Amino acid sequence: MSSVVYTLYGFAIFFMVFWCAMWVVHVLALVAGRWKLHRKIVQVPIYEAPLPGVSILKPLMGVDPNLFGNLETFFTMNYPVYELLFCVEDDSDPVLMLVHKLMEKYPHVDARLFVGGCAVGVNPKINNMHLAYESAKHELIMISDSGIKMKEDTLLDMTNYMSDRVALVHQMPFTADREGFAAAYEKIFFGTVQSRIYLAADLLRINCHTGMSALLRKAPLDEVGGLKAFGIYLAEDFFYAKSLTDRGWRITVSSQPAMQNSGHCELRSFQARLQRWAKLRVAMIPLVIVFEPLSECLLLGACASWAASLLFEWDSLVFYLVHILLWFMLDWTLLRVVQNGPLPFDKLEFVCGWLLSEITRPYLFAQAVLDPLIQWRSRVYKLKWGGIAEEVKAKVKY
Secondary structure, eight states, rough: OHHHHHHHHHHHHHHHHHHHHHHHHHHHHHHHHHHHOOOOOOOOOOTOOOOOEEEEEEEEOOTTTHHHHHHHHSSSSOSEEEEEEEEEEETTTTHHHHHHHHHHOOTTSSSEEEEEESSSSOHEEEEEEOOOOOOOOSSEEEOOOOTEEEOTTTTHHHHHHHOOOOEEOOOOEEOOSSSSSHHHHHHHHHHIIIIHHHHHHHHOOOEEEEEEEEEEEHHHHHHOGGGGGGTBOOOOOHHHHHHHHTTEEEEOOOOSEEOOOSSOOOHHHHHHHHHHHHHHHHHHOHHHHHHHHHHHHHHHHHHHHHHHHHHHHHHHHHHHHHHHHHHHHHHHHHHHHTTTTOOOOOHHHHHHHHHHHHHHHHHHHHHHHHHOEEETTTEEEEEEETTTTEEOOOOOOO
């Protein structure tokens, strides 16, 4: 056999092994989802085990139609001791009016407002939160994005997972029920692609942390300089999680997913988020350039179909169609597990949203690789290998 034939067989074996590995990821995600998500909270009496106080950092910028309701859920949580630290960069931001209104409506809730931020790095989120972080009263810090909607027992659920060996408890990203195809598209992505990797990684104790909603121990962060030490990165959530795991701490996912409930829901803006996240992953872990596109259903199915035809002389078209059907069915099952209730759309919408998600993601990833600049609101950044960011002067597109 010639070297070309050996090379072809080598690629075929690699594709089949990778294909099998992705099915293992599917199964692990379903097992982890069934085992861990939506557990009933068993609350220990406070006189037996007092609950720790929590300082909740809420970085805010701008107003959307759902923001008032989302923020209000933080004032109505069933948790004995916590404080709300609202962080606003610009003193002319209209969000200040909403915060003041809520603080007046719930005067019994310990809430403070920090305006102006502090430039400790290139990351605007950390700059916005720095003053509040330094002023936090409690040992546990919660970082929560503006679009997150809480249940009354969400904070209790998260603190229940904060054991002596755990330094970070994070919620798996998901979305609240909203109307429209764009909302269905987002829910399908977070309930299939994102949940699959997130749940499997948590089961295998691999760092996949996203900072939408996370509960952290402040002391281990302060040992390396606090949040400001990660201001050189845009993906600060990944790097402070890595800092904790590198020093022997564990991170874990809580049983309640993070309910994103932004009032602005558009296909184009969400696809821009997907591209931004892809750019961050490529800069942090360069091997993502090879393995992430290959993990996509359609591309992996095509490669595995060719490999099965070469190695086993199976019909490649039949193999490909069965592959897509099984992937589709497992994604539907995982979404139902994560949703834990009726979906806000029918099966036809799921088929359309799933197909659009699977078809467009390889294209969005290719665009992300070809255009390394990251636009974050009104700022533009360039990433270096290793994830370090620098702000650049560039024209911002609106």
